[in-house]
Amino acid sequence: MLPSAGDVIPLTLALVLPAAAVYLVMPRYIKLLLSRGRTTNDAHKGKDVRVPTPAGPLLVAALVFGEVVAWAFYGSLVPLVLIAVVLSCGLIGLYDDLHGLGGVVKPTLLALVGLFVVVAEHYHPSVYEPTVYFPLFTETGTHFIIFGLVVVASIPVASNAFNMLDAFNGEISGFTAIVSGALVVATLLRSYAIGDTSAGTLAVALPLLGVSLAFYYFNRYPSKIFDGDSGSLAFGAMFVILSIVCGVEIAALVALIPAVLNSYYILSSVRGLVERKKMAARPTYLGEDGRLYASTEARAPTTLARMILLSGPRDERSLVRAILTVCAYAALLSVITSVMTWLL
Amino acid sequence: MKPEDKEGKQGGNLLAMMLVITASWLLILGETFVFFDVVRPLGPALHEGDVPPTVLKVGLTVGLGALWVVVMFVLWSIYLKAHRTPT
Numbered sequence: 115m116l117p118s119a120g121d122v123i124p125l126t127l128a129l130v131l132p133a134a135a136v137y138l139v140m141p142r143y144i145k146l147l148l149s150r151g152r153t154t155n156d157a158h159k160g161k162d163v164r165v166p167t168p169a170g171p172l173l174v175a176a177l178v179f180g181e182v183v184a185w186a187f188y189g190s191l192v193p194l195v196l197i198a199v200v201l202s203c204g205l206i207g208l209y210d211d212l213h214g215l216g217g218v219v220k221p222t223l224l225a226l227v228g229l230f231v232v233v234a235e236h237y238h239p240s241v242y243e244p245t246v247y248f249p250l251f252t253e254t255g256t257h258f259i260i261f262g263l264v265v266v267a268s269i270p271v272a273s274n275a276f277n278m279l280d281a282f283n284g285e286i287s288g289f290t291a292i293v294s295g296a297l298v299v300a301t302l303l304r305s306y307a308i309g310d311t312s313a314g315t316l317a318v319a320l321p322l323l324g325v326s327l328a329f330y331y332f333n334r335y336p337s338k339i340f341d342g343d344s345g346s347l348a349f350g351a352m353f354v355i356l357s358i359v360c361g362v363e364i365a366a367l368v369a370l371i372p373a374v375l376n377s378y379y380i381l382s383s384v385r386g387l388v389e390r391k392k393m394a395a396r397p398t399y400l401g402e403d404g405r406l407y408a409s410t411e412a413r414a415p416t417t418l419a420r421m422i423l424l425s426g427p428r429d430e431r432s433l434v435r436a437i438l439t440v441c442a443y444a445a446l447l448s449v450i451t452s453v454m455t456w457l458l
Numbered sequence: 459m460k461p462e463d464k465e466g467k468q469g470g471n472l473l474a475m476m477l478v479i480t481a482s483w484l485l486i487l488g489e490t491f492v493f494f495d496v497v498r499p500l501g502p503a504l505h506e507g508d509v510p511p512t513v514l515k516v517g518l519t520v521g522l523g524a525l526w527v528v529v530m531f532v533l534w535s536i537y538l539k540a541h542r543t544p545t
Binding site for chain 1: 471474478487494530
């Protein structure tokens, strides 16, 4: 069942209010970071360009605000669980921004956040349905333990996949907006097809779309602010838990293919969990003509950007456009997957 | 001069990357078919049946995941070889 006319205002507010919060507060937040000297070098510019960071705390606050709006209108436990997840992962990311976390400690802490979601479902079985719906076929049986293990593993995997895709101006914000759009479409189609998804479920999915779209305005080339690990980890954790509570895991997985491949190729090429700052070589380098080139060093990690640049150098704006085009293509496949799952 | 002011050709096309994404997607769909048509009918539902069919089902499911990883690795190697600049 699709949302009724009475749901239009709550759903609009769940989308628009957190986006407006980011749009209105971000300029002052940027000034605050600048006044405190919280800046980092934008590595892909020809000269020393300092960019404020991290935007994560404001993004997390906006996501929490959006979930509070959803909770105020629909009052289920799900927005509260999402608030706990996004706050926890945002804090883990903020600690990583300020002090640094090891390549093993960070995934372990993120897995504990996933464990919290499983415990919440155990004590209040309305958070998610421990079943996966596949395209063309049917759903699996209900498997609390197996599904719980997947939930625990999914947060570190997805958060790090988002984090590893956070290298260029506008990349993470554009990617998050694209995949969260695909997730909203999948949730709508599920609502239409089997009717067990309420407007409240759709309402909890909308703040991520609104926040990432508003953030893209500031994060696009040339970036006025970077999100930091606090932003990318919170985005990743929010997305994957949304896919679980909305019951659209396969469509979400398909939308995430570029990020999953990016992570997989990085981990394969550096052979293990290695912090980005500790990698032996950079995957790309800035040429004298101001364009980015794929690194020719054998020890450099293979990233999506490096693979795209193997077919020729690009400036940063063009490279991000290419990456987002690939992500949009995966989102299109995700929508096709949703149609195959819910309408065929 | 700012990078955005630069003239000149920007990289190659994205067709090869799109093909990798498409292959990954088709593999997910294909493995879904194998999961429901081959693995699932092998025995009773998990938590209900004897250990051997359960272990077999879990093992085959993990094998499907491993197959995805191997195919993606092969595609990566092909992609890198196809785009390697001769030195």
